[in-house]
Amino acid sequence: MFALSERRRTAEVVRLAPGVRVRGPIVYVPHRDHFFALDPAHEAVVRRLSGRPGRVEGDEVRTLAELGICDTEPRTPHRAFFGRSVVGRLDGLPPVTEPLVVNCFATAHCPLRCTYCHADDLMTGYREQENARWLERVLRVAGATPAMVGVVTGGEPLARVDRTERLVERLAATGKAVVLDTSGVGDLGRIVPLLHRHRVHVRVSLDSADPAVNDALRPANRRFVPLGTSAAGHAREAIRQAVRAGIPCSVQTVVTARTTSVAGLLALRDLLVGLGVTTWVLHIVVPVGKAADPRRAALLAPATAQDVLDEVVRRTAAEGLPIDIRLTGTHRAPNSTLLISARGELAVEDVARSGKKTFVLPRLGLRGAVLRHFRTHVDLEGHASRYLNGTLAAYEPATGAVLTAPAS
Numbered sequence: 001m002f003a004l005s006e007r008r009r010t011a012e013v014v015r016l017a018p019g020v021r022v023r024g025p026i027v028y029v030p031h032r033d034h035f036f037a038l039d040p041a042h043e044a045v046v047r048r049l050s051g052r053p054g055r056v057e058g059d060e061v062r063t064l065a066e067l068g069i070c071d072t073e074p075r076t077p078h079r080a081f082f083g084r085s086v087v088g089r090l091d092g093l094p095p096v097t098e099p100l101v102v103n104c105f106a107t108a109h110c111p112l113r114c115t116y117c118h119a120d121d122l123m124t125g126y127r128e129q130e131n132a133r134w135l136e137r138v139l140r141v142a143g144a145t146p147a148m149v150g151v152v153t154g155g156e157p158l159a160r161v162d163r164t165e166r167l168v169e170r171l172a173a174t175g176k177a178v179v180l181d182t183s184g185v186g187d188l189g190r191i192v193p194l195l196h197r198h199r200v201h202v203r204v205s206l207d208s209a210d211p212a213v214n215d216a217l218r219p220a221n222r223r224f225v226p227l228g229t230s231a232a233g234h235a236r237e238a239i240r241q242a243v244r245a246g247i248p249c250s251v252q253t254v255v256t257a258r259t260t261s262v263a264g265l266l267a268l269r270d271l272l273v274g275l276g277v278t279t280w281v282l283h284i285v286v287p288v289g290k291a292a293d294p295r296r297a298a299l300l301a302p303a304t305a306q307d308v309l310d311e312v313v314r315r316t317a318a319e320g321l322p323i324d325i326r327l328t329g330t331h332r333a334p335n336s337t338l339l340i341s342a343r344g345e346l347a348v349e350d351v352a353r354s355g356k357k358t359f360v361l362p363r364l365g366l367r368g369a370v371l372r373h374f375r376t377h378v379d380l381e382g383h384a385s386r387y388l389n390g391t392l393a394a395y396e397p398a399t400g401a402v403l404t405a406p407a408s
């Protein structure tokens with residue numbers, strides 16, 4: 001607990017933290033790979049700081065500094081936020097009319113064949129024809145899309161490093177924070193200098209602390225990698241490499257029937273904390289892509305999955321462990337993401353057809369076309385909720401108070 005006078009002494013000089021992106025009341029913190037929605041009092045502080053440091057005092061500064069949104073002198077220690085994204089008091093999530101995130105395929109190739117792969121329909125039928133012309137289209141559309149964050153994904157970005165390098169550079173050059181989404185199967189070390197140069201956040205996929213469970217859900221594709229390749233082994237090695245190199249690194253986990261257990265998820269959490277991971281994102285498996293196949297119905301997480309995840313967050317917060325946890329609500333709003341295929345089409349989930357709708361975009365008026373499709377075909381509330389944790393019980397409009405400085 002802090003006496004008020006002590007609190008005020010903590011905020012002598014304040015500036016926005018490096019790489020933080022701001023759009024009105026929405027802020028993205030790259031090292032946490034996390035969005036926050038600010039109430040008017042916190043938004044006013046951030047607006048005041050945008051572009052210039054200053055002397056600001058008060059509880060708002062302390063909260064913003066603890067979340068990594070601003071830096072203070074003397075330094076304010078960061079704290080984990082345990083799945084919460086609303087800072088202060090809000091009656092609802094801010095409306096979103098432009099994408100927060102765009103997911104861009106560097107390639108349709110992938111060395112794994114995950115049982116639940118949501119992107120399968122944007123890989124099969126694309127791989128054989130992938131070419132340089134397609135990449136130019138991806139770069140054009142990615143550059144024109146007014147998102148705060150560009151995710152380099154696939155397929156596996158490490159499977160085509162030359163394409164990945166160009167995509168990272170284009171996203172960064174057009175003002176976006178960049179995230180590299182990877183299974184870890186490939187040579188992450190080769191692109192460490194690029195990742196440093198553009199402050200890229202690396203997000204590694206790992207579903208279980210038990211390598212056998214992980215590798216059963218995420219088996220290797222023998223057409224790309226040798227027999228015995230372990231997705232779990234590669235994921236752990238990629239995490240170690242990123243942490244060693246000082247690259248911000250998070251882990252994402254797809255929660256299926258096989259992994260819906262408090263004990264199993266806590267074992268994974270402990271493994272991640274031990275590896276030095278400070279952000280963990282959990283998605284309940286979505287019945288799209290491969291997981292939409294009725295023959296794979298046993299993969300889908302049970303109705304209790306949300307309760308299991310809430311319990312994991314609750315226990316982690318109670319223990320005060322230094323790991324952020326973000327739960328996405330994609331299972332409730334499957335068409336909440338915006339994708340760019342390896343061919344440079346815009347793609348959104350088509351819930352009725354359990355596939356993707358794709359749109360070929362014009363050369364002229366590209367930005368306007370992207371926005372039109374985004375506003376027409378993406379569930380905008382679902383998009384905000386996916387990235388701002390609207391589905392997590394911790395956000396309660398009735399009380400509103402979610403992330404504030406601890407009371408004196």
Ligand code: SF4
Pocket residue numbers: 110111112113114116117118119120154155156183218
């Ligand atoms: S690593 Fe990603 S793209 Fe590759 S099969 Fe798994 S889920 Fe699909």
